[in-house]
Amino acid sequence: xxxxYLIAYDVADDKRRNRIFKTLMxxxxxxxxxxxxxxxxxxxxxxxxxxxxxxxxxxxxxxxxLNLGPADSPVGIRLECIGMAYSPPARVMVI
Numbered sequence: 001x002x003x004x005y006l007i008a009y010d011v012a013d014d015k016r017r018n019r020i021f022k023t024l025m026x027x028x029x030x031x032x033x034x035x036x037x038x039x040x041x042x043x044x045x046x047x048x049x050x051x052x053x054x055x056x057x058x059x060x061x062x063x064x065x066l067n068l069g070p071a072d073s074p075v076g077i078r079l080e081c082i083g084m085a086y087s088p089p090a091r092v093m094v095i
Contacts, residue, residue: 002071005045008035009052012060019055020063023048039071 007024011017011034024030027048028038040048045065052063 002039002041003045004068004071004073005038005040006035006066006068007038007048007063008032008066009056009063010034010061011056011063013057016055016057016061020052023051023055037068 005028007028009017009020009024011020017034021030021034024036024038027040027044028036031037038048049065056063
């Protein structure tokens with residue numbers, strides 16, 4: 001089972017911020033400057049949390065991980081946008 005997570009970060013150092021961005025970019029949709037939506041299994045979440053924990057300075061940086069529930073439920077039910085609407089990218093399976 002996969003859940004959808006909203007992951008937001010506030011990282012003080014450019015080098016650490018870039019590392020966080022690259023980690024999340026490979027695992028989710030970049031929806032705002034420092035906000036990602038990621039559909040992850042428990043194992044993937046644990047791996048990403050480990051990578052993020054290693055990448056930040058515990059006293060200067062913050063990462064928030066919010067569980068939005070099952071990944072197969074429509075994000076529009078829980079996500080409200082003011083201004084420009086969020087439109088998820090089209091998913092294409094490559095075999």
